[in-house]
Amino acid sequence: MNKLVMRFLTTIEGKYFTLSVDDIKADDKGPTITEAEVNALMDLVIAKNIFLSTSGDLTGKKDAKIVTTDTNTIKVA
Template sequence: MNKLVMRFLTSVEGKYFTLAVDDIKVDEKGVPTVTSAQTNALMDLVIAKDIFASASGKLTGKKDAKIVVTDTNEVEIA
């Protein structure tokens, strides 16, 4: 499973808001294809639309973002 994890600055000093998007786009080999430009545009839109309520206050800027890739392998149990 691949997901995009974005952290936003908030109006409360030192506090962040995290938003994760599961099942992001991948190529035929399963490699994530989400670009930096797409991520920045999404984060800018989330901030501009002000649609998420956060216990840490209003979203005021971008902190960071990363793509998390989780690989699962079955283990044989005897």
């Protein structure tokens, strides 16, 4: 599973807002989302200001990362 985790700056200094998107687009080689797409998404989230945060309004981009998780099933008797 691939997840996009984005952190935003807020109006309260030193506080951040985190937004995660599960199951981002991927192919056999891994995630296919581009830096440009992530930046555009983060800019849109900031511009639309639709998320209520206890840390205030979202004011900028802090960072973003893709988290990849592998699952291995273990047979139990």
